[in-house]
Amino acid sequence: MPRRQTKGRQRIPIRLIEREDDLYATFSKRRNGLFRKANELSTLCGVDIGIILFSTKDVPYSFFSPTMESVIERFRNPNFPQSEPTRMLEVMARSRIRQYNIRLDMILDEMESLKEREKVLDEIASTREKGWWEQPIESLSKDQVNQWISWWSDLQEKIRRRMEEHNNGAGPSSNLAYGLGFLSSSFFGMSK
Numbered sequence: 001m002p003r004r005q006t007k008g009r010q011r012i013p014i015r016l017i018e019r020e021d022d023l024y025a026t027f028s029k030r031r032n033g034l035f036r037k038a039n040e041l042s043t044l045c046g047v048d049i050g051i052i053l054f055s056t057k058d059v060p061y062s063f064f065s066p067t068m069e070s071v072i073e074r075f076r077n078p079n080f081p082q083s084e085p086t087r088m089l090e091v092m093a094r095s096r097i098r099q100y101n102i103r104l105d106m107i108l109d110e111m112e113s114l115k116e117r118e119k120v121l122d123e124i125a126s127t128r129e130k131g132w133w134e135q136p137i138e139s140l141s142k143d144q145v146n147q148w149i150s151w152w153s154d155l156q157e158k159i160r161r162r163m164e165e166h167n168n169g170a171g172p173s174s175n176l177a178y179g180l181g182f183l184s185s186s187f188f189g190m191s192k
Contacts, residue, residue, distance in 0.1 A: 027055060035063040042066075043101060048074060066093035 017023040031053060042049050042065035050071035053061045064071050070090040073082055082090070140148070 023056065031061055038063050039065060043097070050075070066090045066097060 017026055034051065034053075038049050038051055041047060048066065048071050050064045050068065051062060055061065062068070067086075067089050069086050070082060070093075073086050135144075137145075
């Protein structure tokens with residue numbers, strides 16, 4: 001499936017966007033980018049950070065790290081120590097954030113590993129020689145068609161014998177024959 005062509009990253013003039021749909025899309029993307037950068041700044045530098053935004057529709061959005069209470073209390077009273085409940089909330093929040101970041105790093109590493117593995121498997125699949133059984137039936141030679149017939153006949157016989165073993169056996173394993181009813185001898189055109 002071909003990828004959709006986009007304009008890519010372009011420099012845009014910094015002025016109020018007039019179209020409402022474009023304005024909301026830009027606000028949403030840039031808000032998420034701002035919050036992502038704030039989270040990175042908090043994680044990498046260990047700073048407390050708080051951001052409050054109001055959209056053009058007066059919908060509030062906020063990001064606080066570690067907690068809203070601790071950031072606002074520090075802003076209001078920069079020279080006073082934090083209250084005990086606020087300090088405990090902050091410690092718990094920092095611990096939780098640290099655990100989430102560790103899990104996120106593990107998931108991202110696993111995703112990267114899976115992408116690399118997929119690339120290797122795609123390369124192997126594209127360069128290896130296909131077996132005769134993977135070719136379209138129309139391209140098979142007479143000998144290959146006979147191999148297919150022989151293989152299918154062997155498989156049918158093995159299935160028939162296995163079903164007979166289960167039908168002749170006692171106990172709950174005889175339910176397998178019922179479950180494999182679609183593989184009955186009439187399906188394969190064989191007589192009982």
